[in-house]
Amino acid sequence: MNQAIINRELASFLRTRRAVWLQVALAILFATLVLLRWPTDARIDRFGERSREVYRTFGFGLLAVVILISPVFPATSLVRERIQGTLALLLASPMRAWAIYLGKMLGILGLILVLLMMSLPAAAACKAMGGISSGDLLALYGLLILVAAEFTALGMLVSSYAKSIDSAVRITYGLVFALALLTLGPHQFLQGGTGFMSDAAEYIRCASPIAACMELFGQQDVSGQGLISAADIAKRHVVFGVFATLFMAIWTISRLNHRLLDQAKSAGTITNELGLLSRVFRRLMFLVDPQRRKPGIPWFVNPVMVKEFRTRRFGRSHWLMRMVSICVIVSLMLACFTAVGSADWNVETIGGILVVLQMGLVILISPSLSAGLISTERESGGWDLLRMTPVSSLRILTGKLASVVWPLSLILLATIPGYFVMIYVKPGTQQSMIRVLICLALTLFFGMLLSTCIGSFFRKTATATVAAYSLLMTFIAVPMLIWVGRDAPFSHSTVESSLTLSPAAAALSAIRVRGFEDYELIPLNWWIVGGLSAVFFLGLLIQTWRLSKPD
Amino acid sequence: MSNQSPALAVDRLTKRYGDFTALDSLTITIECGRILGLIGPNGSGKTTAIKMLVGLARPTEGTAHIAGIDCSRDSRKIKRMVGYMPDKFGAYDNMRVTEYLDFFGAAFGIGRRKRIKRIDEVLETTNATYMRDRYVESLSHGMQQRIGIARTLLHDPDVLIFDEPANGLDPQARIEMRDLLLQLAASGKTLLVTSHILPELSRICDQVAILLNGKLRAFGSLPEIMKSISQKRTFEIQFSSKEAIPAAAKIGRDFASDEADAELSESPAEAIIRLRTAKSDSEMGELLRQLITADIAVNQFRELQADLEDAFLSITQLNENGVQVADTPSTEKPAEATR
Numbered sequence: 080m081n082q083a084i085i086n087r088e089l090a091s092f093l094r095t096r097r098a099v100w101l102q103v104a105l106a107i108l109f110a111t112l113v114l115l116r117w118p119t120d121a122r123i124d125r126f127g128e129r130s131r132e133v134y135r136t137f138g139f140g141l142l143a144v145v146i147l148i149s150p151v152f153p154a155t156s157l158v159r160e161r162i163q164g165t166l167a168l169l170l171a172s173p174m175r176a177w178a179i180y181l182g183k184m185l186g187i188l189g190l191i192l193v194l195l196m197m198s199l200p201a202a203a204a205c206k207a208m209g210g211i212s213s214g215d216l217l218a219l220y221g222l223l224i225l226v227a228a229e230f231t232a233l234g235m236l237v238s239s240y241a242k243s244i245d246s247a248v249r250i251t252y253g254l255v256f257a258l259a260l261l262t263l264g265p266h267q268f269l270q271g272g273t274g275f276m277s278d279a280a281e282y283i284r285c286a287s288p289i290a291a292c293m294e295l296f297g298q299q300d301v302s303g304q305g306l307i308s309a310a311d312i313a314k315r316h317v318v319f320g321v322f323a324t325l326f327m328a329i330w331t332i333s334r335l336n337h338r339l340l341d342q343a344k345s346a347g348t349i350t351n352e353l354g355l356l357s358r359v360f361r362r363l364m365f366l367v368d369p370q371r372r373k374p375g376i377p378w379f380v381n382p383v384m385v386k387e388f389r390t391r392r393f394g395r396s397h398w399l400m401r402m403v404s405i406c407v408i409v410s411l412m413l414a415c416f417t418a419v420g421s422a423d424w425n426v427e428t429i430g431g432i433l434v435v436l437q438m439g440l441v442i443l444i445s446p447s448l449s450a451g452l453i454s455t456e457r458e459s460g461g462w463d464l465l466r467m468t469p470v471s472s473l474r475i476l477t478g479k480l481a482s483v484v485w486p487l488s489l490i491l492l493a494t495i496p497g498y499f500v501m502i503y504v505k506p507g508t509q510q511s512m513i514r515v516l517i518c519l520a521l522t523l524f525f526g527m528l529l530s531t532c533i534g535s536f537f538r539k540t541a542t543a544t545v546a547a548y549s550l551l552m553t554f555i556a557v558p559m560l561i562w563v564g565r566d567a568p569f570s571h572s573t574v575e576s577s578l579t580l581s582p583a584a585a586a587l588s589a590i591r592v593r594g595f596e597d598y599e600l601i602p603l604n605w606w607i608v609g610g611l612s613a614v615f616f617l618g619l620l621i622q623t624w625r626l627s628k629p630d
Numbered sequence: 631m632s633n634q635s636p637a638l639a640v641d642r643l644t645k646r647y648g649d650f651t652a653l654d655s656l657t658i659t660i661e662c663g664r665i666l667g668l669i670g671p672n673g674s675g676k677t678t679a680i681k682m683l684v685g686l687a688r689p690t691e692g693t694a695h696i697a698g699i700d701c702s703r704d705s706r707k708i709k710r711m712v713g714y715m716p717d718k719f720g721a722y723d724n725m726r727v728t729e730y731l732d733f734f735g736a737a738f739g740i741g742r743r744k745r746i747k748r749i750d751e752v753l754e755t756t757n758a759t760y761m762r763d764r765y766v767e768s769l770s771h772g773m774q775q776r777i778g779i780a781r782t783l784l785h786d787p788d789v790l791i792f793d794e795p796a797n798g799l800d801p802q803a804r805i806e807m808r809d810l811l812l813q814l815a816a817s818g819k820t821l822l823v824t825s826h827i828l829p830e831l832s833r834i835c836d837q838v839a840i841l842l843n844g845k846l847r848a849f850g851s852l853p854e855i856m857k858s859i860s861q862k863r864t865f866e867i868q869f870s871s872k873e874a875i876p877a878a879a880k881i882g883r884d885f886a887s888d889e890a891d892a893e894l895s896e897s898p899a900e901a902i903i904r905l906r907t908a909k910s911d912s913e914m915g916e917l918l919r920q921l922i923t924a925d926i927a928v929n930q931f932r933e934l935q936a937d938l939e940d941a942f943l944s945i946t947q948l949n950e951n952g953v954q955v956a957d958t959p960s961t962e963k964p965a966e967a968t969r
Contacts, residue, residue, distance in 0.1 A: 375743075
């Protein structure tokens with residue numbers, strides 16, 4: 080019965096021109112990855128180490144593709160059907176919820192399999208070099224399919240809750256990156272230790288497909304620092320992956336019923352009309368109540384900026400205040416650890432955690448806030464209305480960018496007390512902390528301008544968000560993946576050159592975090608990131624001006 | 631608005647996308663305070679024409695002026711003079727109606743105090759005050775249309791352009807929309823309205839322009855257009871019983887036998903015959919006399935009023951049949967050509 084859904088999910092995408100381009104691009108990418116590491120000198124490798132280096136590069140490329148591409152299909156699937164009204168038709172049919180779910184799941188997995196098949200010629204080339212067994216390749220593809228299944232289940236779960244396509248994409252990508260990258264963080268700082276925290280960190284990283292992949296490639300740990308872990312990460316990840324997928328699948332299936340559609344429209348309750356007690360309670364809970372009646376936009380404020388704040392749930396003041404409060408508390412807690420001063424938790428380690436957390440936040444939030452600034456307007460029809468007002472394209476652009484700069488800056492500023500405490504504890508780090516803050520500020524502008532500029536070229540917010548995340552991750556995460564393979568297969572100079580592109584790496588090297596202390600990335604990184612930001616801003620200006628002109 | 635210039639003057643307005651001509655030499659003029667209905671099937675060039683009038687598209691050839699101001703050269707001035715409601719509402723998520731209107735009011739540079747007052751006024755005008763705290767995305771289509779009109783009225787423009795305002799509305803909402811448009815015209819505003827719902831337009835429009843495949847097929851008041859399409863009229867005769875139909879039909883056929891393309895149709899269930907003929911009123915009086923003389927009991931004898939739907943269908947059908955009807959040469963004014 081679900082054959083029809085599988086066909087539709089697969090066929091509707093595969094028959095598009097976009098699908099052809101994607102397949103061609105992936106085939107070229109995988110071939111390039113292999114070619115880049117293909118040995119060209121006359122040395123003979125008896126132990127297959129060089130072919131394993133090629134295989135690792137290729138494998139990480141495959142994993143990056145699965146992480147970047149696979150979440151978008153499930154994230155949009157249910158919410159798009161609900162908005163278009165076809166979910167009601169499906170639910171009204173005799174098909175059972177599990178059949179609908181399975182049909183969609185298999186359709187999406189089929190699609191990802193088709194994309195992965197584009198890598199088979201490159202995989203065959205790796206095997207032809209020797210040193211790689213069929214079992215190695217099978218294990219890699221098996222793991223990738225499991226990761227795709229995990230992300231598909233996650234995306235569909237998010238999609239069943241989301242109200243709009245772009246919010247589904249944003250939340251899914253946020254969770255995928257948190258699962259793949261943030262889970263590695265605790266172990267990075269706690270490895271080699273004993274006790275509950277260290278053990279917990281060891282287990283948490285098993286949720287990351289990156290750690291599992293690294294073990295398949297024989298690299299043991301992310302930034303292992305020579306410490307060999309006895310944990311069987313890949314097996315643990317398989318167990319985690321299977322259970323997580325099943326759990327999310329059952330959760331989503333339980334939601335696939337009439338209740339998904341049986342939701343009342345908002346009655347538009349307004350606090351001003353509630354009783355005194357309710358008003359006081361809401362004031363205490365929210366401080367800035369999102370449901371109170373707003374005064375008009377003052378003349379000195381850019382109306383486009385206010386509109387952007389009001390149209391985003393996260394942009395509402397109470398959310399910002401909550402976010403800033405959390406940042407202040409976390410940074411002070413981390414600084415407090417420094418002040419207490421155990422041997423392992425020095426200023427550099429705590430600073431490193433803080434930088435990683437802030438970078439994570441900026442990377443997660445920047446594209447989610449910026450990528451849809453223009454495309455959402457074009458998709459909803461609001462762009463024509465904006466063009467019909469006397470507001471200039473420059474004012475539209477500055478208003479939109481300001482709506483992203485404000486929350487991100489507040490989040491960054493909120494962590495400054497933590498840095499002050501660390502400077503107080505170790506006065507010699509003042510210079511490093513200032514450099515870190517400059518790196519973070521540059522990352523903020525870079526992430527925002529890149530996402531807005533790339534997003535402005537798309538009509539659909541979902542596509543814009545995916546493209547922005549992919550490019551930003553290419554700039555920030557790919558150099559970090561190369562750093563993971565430092566010394567073997569990549570030389571020190573290669574790693575340093577690639578890290579120069581990553582503002583996150585620059586911040587970590589500025590604070591001398593373990594593994595980054597040997598690289599001198601500043602000020603070259605600032606020039607590159609600043610220059611690229613300027614290019615993206617210019618591109619954005621031209622694109623906004625072009626879109627504002629008559630057709 | 632200047633009294634010397636017409637509210638809207640379009641001269642040979644043309645838009646081409648590569649080899650495809652979306653609009654071909656549109657020439658129309660509307661005086662202040664009038665309502666022009668722009669009708670045509672999907673893809674006939676209505677929205678393209680509107681987009682050029684409001685400065686969202688640049689014409690390939692020709693000019694469009696609103697109150698003497700060039701729409702493509704002076705688009706900033708035009709934006710302040712025109713209120714435009716596109717066929718797509720343009721809802722923003724998580725925004726209440728007042729916030730939505732507040733934003734557009736601020737975008738048009740209306741001061742805060744005046745804006746707050748103006749929002750109340752336009753909500754009152756569109757009978758939407760009760761929606762002020764609702765989220766725009768949660769409104770029904772009809773409610774959104776009203777808020778769309780309220781938005782176009784915010785900066786008090788002289789010319790209002792509505793693209794499919796009655797689209798998707800239920801009958802009650804359509805009546806309310808019709809009354810609202812008439813009310814706006816009565817307040818001195820010039821309206822340009824496109825619609826697929828022709829009976830609605832025929833009730834409110836002073837003038838009608840019919841577009842087909844990017845070309846203006848007819849332009850003028852409805853009676854003028856009907857006259858230009860065909861000289862024939864339809865008469866409906868109802869009898870007291872259906873038994874009278876055969877005899878009456880025979881008299882009718884004999885009566886119209888001198889007219890080659892006269893059409894007579896019978897509807898025994900309703901006890902009605904309909905005669906489509908070019909005969910004059912006095913000649914038709916003769917038919918009535920013949921029926922009464924033949925002792926046939928006539929309950930009703932009346933002329934059916936042609937409506938916009940008939941006009942539209944006549945024009946589109948005639949065109950498909952290859953007969954040239956009001957296919958105005960681009961160098962002439964279509965209004966004259968169809969009269």
